[in-house]
Amino acid sequence: MPRAADEFAEHYLKSGIWEVNQEDMGAYLRDFVDKPQNALAYRESAWAEHPKTANKKSSYHLDPDTNEGGHADPRGAWRLRLSTP
Numbered sequence: 637m638p639r640a641a642d643e644f645a646e647h648y649l650k651s652g653i654w655e656v657n658q659e660d661m662g663a664y665l666r667d668f669v670d671k672p673q674n675a676l677a678y679r680e681s682a683w684a685e686h687p688k689t690a691n692k693k694s695s696y697h698l699d700p701d702t703n704e705g706g707h708a709d710p711r712g713a714w715r716l717r718l719s720t721p
Contacts, residue, residue, distance in 0.1 A: 638644035
C-alpha cells in the first residue's frame, strides 16, 4: 500500500488501471472535445426545454416539480431551473 504521493504515482503508473484510464480519456477527447455539432445539439436541447413564454433576458424559470412517473407533484411543489442560452 503506497504511503506517500510519489509511491502512489509510481504504483498507479504500473497498474492496468492507468492504461484503461488513458484509453478512456483518449476516446472521450476524440469523441466529444472540439466537436461543434455537440455544442450546437446541447444549445438546441436547452432552448427546446425553455418555455416559450419566458422572458428572453431571464435564464431562470419555474417548473412544476415532477415525480419519477413525470406527473406533477400533488403538493404543488416547484423547482427553479437555469436555462443555458
